[in-house]
Amino acid sequence: MKEIKEPNKIAGIIFDVDGCVARGNRVLPGVPEMLAKIRAHGIRYAFLTNANARTRAEVTADLNAMGIPATVDDVLTSATIVAETACALYPGKKILAAGSEALSKAFRDRGVTPLDWDHSAEAEVVVMGKDPDFTQRKLDLICQAIWNGAEFMATNYDAKVPVEKGFLPGTGATVKAVAYATGKEPLVTGKPSKWAGEMAMRVLGIAPERGIVVGDQLEQDIRMGREAGLFSVLVLSGATTEEAASAAPPHLKPDLILPDVTHLVEWLDRAIAVERMDRESPYVLWFEKYTPDAVSRIGGKNASLGEMIRASIPVPPGFAVTTDCYKTLLNNNGLKEKIDSLLARVNTQNVHEMEEISVELRSRIENTRMPAEIESTIRLAYSALCDRVDVPAVPVAVRSSATAEDLPGASFAGQQDTFLWISGADNVVRHVAKCWSSLFTARAIAYRVEMGFPHDKIYMSVGVQLMVQPKAAGVAFTLNPTNGDRSKVCIDASWGFGEAVVGGEVTPDNYLVDKVTFEIVRKTISPKQIEYALDPETNTVVKRDVLPELQNAVCLDDEEIKAVARMARQAEKHYGRPQDVEWAIDANLPAPDNVVLLQSRPETVWSRKAPASGTANRQTGVAGVLATLLTPVRIKQPGADSGSTQPQ
Amino acid sequence: MTSGNHSFPSPFSLTTPPGAEGWEDLYPYYLLFSDDRRDYEDSSFWFQDGMHWRExxxxxxxxxxxxxxxxxxxxxxxFYLIPPALGVDYRVINGYAYLTPLAITDGPTIESRxxxxxxxxxxxxxxxxxxxxxxxxxxxxxxxxMEGLEFAxxxxxxxxxxVTDGRGIGSSFDLMSRYNKLIELGLEGWQFHFEFLNLGYAAYLDFFMFCKQNFPDIPDQAIxxxxxxxxxxLFRPDDELKRLAHAAVELGVAGELKMSGGSAxxxxxxxxxxxxxxxxxxxDRSKDPWFNFSSGTGFYHHDPVWIENLDVPFGFLRNYITQVEAGVKLSRPLQAIRDERERVANEYASFLSTDEDRATFQGKLGLARTVFPYVENHNFYVEHWHHSVFWRKMRELGKVFVAAKFTNEVDxxxxxxxxEIPVALFDMSNGWAVGADARGPKYWPREIARRKKIVEALRKWTPPPxxxxxxxxxxxxxxxxxxxITNESINTWLGGLGASTDLKGFxxxxxxxxxxxxxxTSAAEIDQVKEGEILVCPITAPSWAPIFSRIKAAVTDIGGMMSHAAIVCREYGLPAVVGTGFATQKITTGMIVRVDGTKGTVAVVSNGK
Incomplete structure (x- = not known):
């Protein structure tokens, strides 16, 4: 889903009327309250309709009658739009307004007096709208003016309009007559043209990047919004179903879909809050916003994730709950004093007592009410993460990332807890607290005492990271493990989670990729019988049989193979030595973001070998050439060596 | 399994195709397999060099x-006494060329060289x-x-x-002496051809083997x-066409070239x-010398040369003009190619385990790069330019033969x-000198007619690889x-004698x-190639380059990684499988084939029509 860049700067919203704020002549529930809140935010709103036979005042009266608060200035008809456009495109030109009185009025409101029919021959621009008194004579005059060189514009080109009992001919019927006679097509400025969006914003005096359009029709409202460059919101309260919305072609794709307009304020508030949080909250930091000076606030583990993102290595998205949260918590409710006094009693020799103290400490931390601002910030960040992948209550890993005040890089790896498959904001908040408390496991306390780290100089940050739900996963070595060739990336891949590959429970597919040219040198496809997958019922990982038709199918396509190889190579470059990488192709993320790195460690087998040269012929120049010539190419007979490729 | 189980037919087991009886008269005695040298000839391995002499x-x-x-x-x-290798011996059987490389296996002899x-x-x-x-x-x-030799x-x-200058030597002597000079210049050109090439290939092979040893799976084309x-x-003639296409568009004369009709x-x-x-x-600036460019290998007298057959380059030119008009910039991005060459070399070097290895790599690469311009360029000078002048001069002599009624046609x-030509020339000189009829006009037309029938019969025969x-x-x-010629190619050829339609190559x-x-199967047919087709041929010639903008991939019967086809395809970024042995026999026009230029395989997907 597209995020709105600066939601706090939104200054104006254009609403469609029918299907959006009203149905027939009835206001939709909650609309007046919603509009009041929008206004309270200091945001201007307006209503845009393709109707042009009625004046703005008349439409305003209709809206007010339904209970929709609006002034004349808040209403834009296609007459308003066409007048604005004509004045912008043809300033000072003589205009023939061929339509209702409402159309002429729109021009007069704009300070332009249109020509009367007796002077139609002088027209430099002909503007057509719905004319209840259309006649053959008017048709003649309009065509004459166009034949004489006048520009041709129209409010809209609608063929027919729905009424209670069927249809009536629309503005388009007479416009078409003129187009047919003159062979000239009009410039149409109503919805869904870009003019409607642009001119509406101009009338309201708002820059397009600060405007939103809300409507119920893809072909009208969303198309106009996209063409005018406005953030476009589709509501499902009118003509468009959810299925149609999700199947929309790219040029009709809404930036946001809401059930109805009443959700608009909530969405806007949240977008503003997320944006503000990103900008100024000390409590969370997105991995990709990491900078090296943040290490002391997010701990080594989170920092390493941020560092990888900075090195363009794709790791699953997420955020760090900073040490500021932990510090704030301690300074609340006298928690710190209680902890200090409990810790003062610690005697590492007395294991039993230490265990009791640990339990007491942990339960105090977990049961202390989190300061409201911290809790709401964590919830907000989590919901933003869900939005990002478009999965509600998306499962995440909640990981401890401890840091020492004087040793910001210290990792304390493995000392504190990690929780996988945590789903829903309540659970996330609870497990963040559990990570904090894991700073006080008996083992962690003992470790600090032993290593001489003062307890009160150690802080806890927590990482909340998307759990990958892999379509396929595996490992990749940044060298060929069968011969140590460092110019290759060797990939093992199988269906589902990487556990099946790591644990040796399947014979994976094997791909060998050249690191320099990224050609796939060799592919070996193996039968892959089992996989680990997420059971949505229990939110746990289960082992199951691979569907028979997939067992012998290659589990990565060529682009994915190359993407994994590139990622492994990036990790190797970043760490400056051969790596052993765990990777996955996520089933939810869109390509190419779906190829993610889960873990990267130094490769140990070949890297530890003394750098042995594989080269017998080290001479250069003529001596080297001689040595090569003296190494004859032996011809093997068929059958002596099958030469087939075996999986490693 | 002993090697005896996997052999090709003995040269002595082949029979003369019907109608080709007496073919042996067409070639010098030393080119024939004979009982005189049977022990040696029967124990050697002979491969048909369809790369150069397919016909x-x-x-x-x-x-x-x-x-x-x-x-x-x-x-x-x-000259260089390559320690373990003598030359490449050659024979002709049923009109086709067969080659055998001679190794030195005896240790002390190798040592002494x-x-x-x-x-x-x-x-x-x-x-x-x-x-x-x-x-x-x-x-x-x-x-x-060679250009200076005149035949009239x-x-x-x-x-x-x-007479007045007291020259004292006759016209027929000039004719005979110029023919001898032409042959000498032909042989001189070929000696120069190999003055550098053997060493160039050896130096490339040294770098190639080093790469294969350290990076066993490195693709040949990466090296x-x-x-x-x-x-x-070698790419210059094609580059000149591109230059002329741009010039035609800039000068506003593209229309003149694009109209239908021939080059004239x-x-x-x-x-x-x-x-x-x-x-x-x-x-004119481009033509001399760059249109001295053969559409074939240059080894046959009938291979069309651009400068004499402007229809060929003009056909390509039209295609290029269309591209230029569509806004395509045809020139190659030299700096990008240069940068990519450095990137690839530096990255591979970085994957070696010791600095010593890196020094070796750079040393061998340096030598390979030093020798490579010759390896890439010599072909233009000898097979194209030198040959095209040679064949032109021979045709001048052919006209002399026609004028003297020794032959009916120039060719x-x-x-x-x-x-036989010096002998015929002496016959001709004799008639001229004596003032009586030479025997040639009675003898040669009849003999040539007989030989044409033999060549026709030989053409129908398919030489084993x-x-x-x-x-x-x-x-x-x-x-x-x-x-x-390696394990793979020989085994493929052996296997290819069977029925499978899938082909393997480089x-x-x-x-x-x-x-x-x-x-x-011959240069004359290349205008049949259509947009989007896969070219299947014995071997491509570099001058076919312009059709590479039309085809999707190329497959050849013969060729290694340095063959013209491989070089040109890499240049054009097209998949290519070379050295398949049998592609032109197993594949027919219209079949749908799948070419995997990374693995070196060609599969027939369907028979097409």
Whole structure:
């Protein structure tokens, strides 16, 4: 889903009327309250309709009658739009307004007096709208003016309009007559043209990047919004179903879909809050916003994730709950004093007592009410993460990332807890607290005492990271493990989670990729019988049989193979030595973001070998050439060596 | 399994195709398999060199096969003393050329050649650029000398000035002496051809083997990419066409070239067009020497040469003009190619485990890059330029034969062996001198008619890819580098004798493509190739380059990683599988084939129609 860049700067919203704020002549529930809140935010709103036979005042009266608060200035008809456009495109030109009185009025409101029919021959621009008194004579005059060189514009080109009992001919019927006679097509400025969006914003005096359009029709409202460059919101309260919305072609794709307009304020508030949080909250930091000076606030583990993102290595998205949260918590409710006094009693020799103290400490931390601002910030960040992948209550890993005040890089790896498959904001908040408390496991306390780290100089940050739900996963070595060739990336891949590959429970597919040219040198496809997958019922990982038709199918396509190889190579470059990488192709993320790195460690087998040269012929120049010539190419007979490729 | 179980037919087991009886008369006695040398010939491995001599050899056209292989061999054997390799021997059977590389296996002999090799080859490697500069002078001198040879019918009387100047030598003597000079210049050109090439291939092979040893799965084309030159003379004729296409569009004369009709009509229109003369001046700049470019391998007298058949380059030119008009910039991005070459080399170097290895890599790469311009460029100078002048001069002599009624057609002269021509010339001189009828006009037309029937019968015969016993080792650098004779190719050929329709060859240029096949067996057919087809041919010639913008992939019967097809396909970024042995026999035009240029396989997907 597209995020709105600066939601706090939104200054104006254009609403469609029918299907959006009203149905027939009835206001939709909650609309007046919603509009009041929008206004309270200091945001201007307006209503845009393709109707042009009625004046703005008349439409305003209709809206007010339904209970929709609006002034004349808040209403834009296609007459308003066409007048604005004509004045912008043809300033000072003589205009023939061929339509209702409402159309002429729109021009007069704009300070332009249109020509009367007796002077139609002088027209430099002909503007057509719905004319209840259309006649053959008017048709003649309009065509004459166009034949004489006048520009041709129209409010809209609608063929027919729905009424209670069927249809009536629309503005388009007479416009078409003129187009047919003159062979000239009009410039149409109503919805869904870009003019409607642009001119509406101009009338309201708002820059397009600060405007939103809300409507119920893809072909009208969303198309106009996209063409005018406005953030476009589709509501499902009118003509468009959810299925149609999700199947929309790219040029009709809404930036946001809401059930109805009443959700608009909530969405806007949240977008503003997320944006503000990103900008100024000390409590969370997105991995990709990491900078090296943040290490002391997010701990080594989170920092390493941020560092990888900075090195363009794709790791699953997420955020760090900073040490500021932990510090704030301690300074609340006298928690710190209680902890200090409990810790003062610690005697590492007395294991039993230490265990009791640990339990007491942990339960105090977990049961202390989190300061409201911290809790709401964590919830907000989590919901933003869900939005990002478009999965509600998306499962995440909640990981401890401890840091020492004087040793910001210290990792304390493995000392504190990690929780996988945590789903829903309540659970996330609870497990963040559990990570904090894991700073006080008996083992962690003992470790600090032993290593001489003062307890009160150690802080806890927590990482909340998307759990990958892999379509396929595996490992990749940044060298060929069968011969140590460092110019290759060797990939093992199988269906589902990487556990099946790591644990040796399947014979994976094997791909060998050249690191320099990224050609796939060799592919070996193996039968892959089992996989680990997420059971949505229990939110746990289960082992199951691979569907028979997939067992012998290659589990990565060529682009994915190359993407994994590139990622492994990036990790190797970043760490400056051969790596052993765990990777996955996520089933939810869109390509190419779906190829993610889960873990990267130094490769140990070949890297530890003394750098042995594989080269017998080290001479250069003529001596080297001689040595090569003296190494004859032996011809093997068929059958002596099958030469087939075996999986490693 | 013993090697005896896997053999090709013995050369002595082949029979003469019906109607070709007496074919042996068409070639010199030493080119024939014979009982005199049967022990040696029957125990050797002979492969058909379809890369250069796919078609039946005309009696005269064996000349360049002989000159090429004699010269190649002479440098291995007598100049540089390649320690484990002598030359490449050659024979003709049923009109087709077969080659066998000769190895030295005896340790002491190899040993004794080493110091000589180091001194001699060492000198060339150390002074490569200076010697190469001299070479360019030498080869151009040969071409200029050849251009200077004139062949004209014998005159009614010698000019008066010969009498007044006391010249004392007759016209027929000039004719005979110039023929001899032409043959000498042909042989001179071929010696220069191999003066550098053997060592060039050996140095490339040294770098190649180093890469294969350290990066066992490195694609062949990645190695070639690190070494390949940036501005290559062999691509120059094609580059000139691109230049002329841009010039035509800029000068506003593209329309004159694009109209239907042949090149003669286009030149005519150009004479009259505004700016037309300017474009013609550009054409002249390109033509000499770059249109001395053969559409075939250059080894046959009938291979069309651009400069004499402007329809060929003008066809390509039209295609390029269409692209230029569509906004395509045809010139190659030289800086990008240069940068990519450095990137690939630096990255591979970084993957070696020791600094010592990196130094070795850089050293071998440096030498390979030093020798490579010659490897890439010599072909233009010898097979294209030198040959095209040679064949032109031979056709001048052919006209003399027609004028003397020795032959009916200009090209009939190529049905005479090169050793028969001096004899026929003396017959002609005799008649001229005596004033009586020479025997030639009675003798040669009848003999040529007989020979034409034999050649026709031989054409219908399909030569097996190899004869005799496969060798256990190959040490001759050409055999590996140019002809690609290795385990895989020999076993493929052996296996290819069976029925499977899938073909294996060398991964010449990476990528995959699927499409309808177009089987082309001679240069004359290349205009049949259509957009989106997969070219299947014995071997592509570099001058076919312009059709590479039309095809999807190329498959050849013969060729290694340095074969022309592989080089050109890599240049054009097309998948190519080379050295499949049988593609032109197993695939027919219209079949849908899938080419995997990364793996080196070709599969027939369906029979098409």
């Amino acid at each position: 039946v050899l005309y009696p005269f056209d064996s000349i360049f096969m002989e000159f090429a292989l004699k010269s190649l061999s002479q440098y291995n054997t007598r 080493v110091p000589h090799f180091l001194a001699r080859a060492g000198h060339y490697f150390q002074n490569w650029n200076d010697l190469y500069a001299k070479w360019q002078v030498k080869i151009k001198r040969v071409i200029v000398d 019918p014998l005159p009614e009387m010698v000019p008066l000035s010969w 070639a990419k690190m070494v390949a030159g940036i501005e290559v003379d 009509e286009a030149l005519d229109r150009m004479q009259k067009a505004k700016n037309g003369l300017q474009w013609l001046a550009e054409l 009939d002269i190529f049905y005479l062996r090169r050793d 190899a004869l005799g016993k496969p060798p256990e080792i190959v040490t001759e650098p050409f055999t590996i580098m140019l002809w690609g 991964a010449g240029s990476p990528g995959t493509a699927e499409g309808p096949a177009r089987v082309i």
